[in-house]
Amino acid sequence: MNKPINATRQQLLDCGLELAKETGLRALTVRGLCQHAGVNPGSFVYHFGSRERYLAELLESWYAPLLRQMQWQQQQQPAALPRLQAMLRQLLEFISEHGGFIAHMLLDAAAGETAAQGFLSTLAPRHPKLLLQSIVDAQQAGELERGDPLHQALFLMSALGLPALTQHIIAGKPMLPGLIQQAFDTYAIDPRHTEQRLQWALRGLRPMESQP
Known part of the structure; x- marks a missing residue:
């Protein structure tokens, strides 16, 4: 069963913050984030478009x-x-x-x-x-x-x-x-x-x- 769109978006943000707290932003890659969150890269692109836009939203949230x-x-x-x-x-x-x-x-x-x-x-x-x-x-x-x-x-x-x-x-x-x-x-x-x-x-x- 697919997760609701907002739940997937929030999961990517939560997992990204968890990873960034451990290793910083430089080490955070889209591939690694998606693997950690259990989300396919297509969903990441759908929600955020790019790593830069994702990190900007992550820091703001x-x-x-x-x-x-x-x-x-x-x-x-x-x-x-x-x-x-x-x-x-x-x-x-x-x-x-x-x-x-x-x-x-x-x-x-x-x-x-x-x-x-x-x-x-x-x-x-x-x-x-x-x-x-x-x-x-x-x-x-x-x-x-x-x-x-x-x-x-x-x-x-x-x-x-x-x-x-x-x-x-x-x-x-x-x-x-x-x-x-x-x-x-x-x-x-x-x-x-x-x-x-x-x-x-x-x-x-x-x-x-x-x-x-």
């Missing part, structure tokens, strides 16, 4: 839940600093869950994978814009030090998200002594440590006159 969550926060939370905190937590949870795939995608883009490069080029007006707007709103409310919002956003992500991505990139590679590696893994991905860094970072960005 993977990213969409994060963007919807952050857009919801923007609409529902009028207070700037709590909104920024909530958005940062959502982004950090996403990185924690998908950090391996994000690391693969960054390496794919650096190696010339056009789907990864194309997707990354679309991000600026999406969740980064929401974060920047929340930073601007918090500055105007007197809750954050006045300054370049992009500089502050980069500071926050380097303190919060970058350690988790680094941990995923070096996972399984003997690059650090054992005890240091264990400590770094805890620092990078333990939710308690991440939350502590979030509070430290936001406290450091408070206006100087409000510092204790």
